[in-house]
Amino acid sequence: MAKKINLFVFCLVFSSAYAEEFIPLPASDILYIIDGDTIIIRCEDCKGSKIKVRVMGVDTPEIEAKCEPEKILAREAKQFAVGKIREAETIELIPNPKRCYGPYERLLAWVRLDGEDLATMLIEAGLGRPYLGNRRESWCD
Numbered sequence: 001m002a003k004k005i006n007l008f009v010f011c012l013v014f015s016s017a018y019a020e021e022f023i024p025l026p027a028s029d030i031l032y033i034i035d036g037d038t039i040i041i042r043c044e045d046c047k048g049s050k051i052k053v054r055v056m057g058v059d060t061p062e063i064e065a066k067c068e069p070e071k072i073l074a075r076e077a078k079q080f081a082v083g084k085i086r087e088a089e090t091i092e093l094i095p096n097p098k099r100c101y102g103p104y105e106r107l108l109a110w111v112r113l114d115g116e117d118l119a120t121m122l123i124e125a126g127l128g129r130p131y132l133g134n135r136r137e138s139w140c141d
Helices: 068-087 118-124
Strands: 004-009 028-035 038-043 050-055 057-059 091-095 107-113 129-131
Touching (some): 050 118, 068 118, 118 129
Parallel strands (some): 050 107
Antiparallel strands (some): 028 038, 057 129, 091 107
8 A cells, every 4th residue: 555645854863952844855655554553654765664653642452462352443443544544645744853763663753644633533433542652551451
């Protein structure tokens, strides 16, 4: 599912003060959607490198969960994200200005589809919870 996206640099590694304007980079491709809150992109300006992106602002159930209800909800969240991304005419990734990468070496970024926040869409659909890096709650309880 190759889809062109715009990736904006909003994080300067060398400075605690960050740019007030987004800096557009060349379009990239979405290669794969792992689950509701993780996607893999190929950055054309990065010699074809694959980059995992953690969708900021939301926690979705895990595909490899401990309990069946979480696995089912995880598949629903993934399909929801796939559908929204396929429908979108414009996709923007806005990296977290305070912390570019999180655990598991994923780029931390807000994802906007036609100007709408993917995290908010997932939460409003009941397929995700607000998440800002705090301790994750279990989906199996």
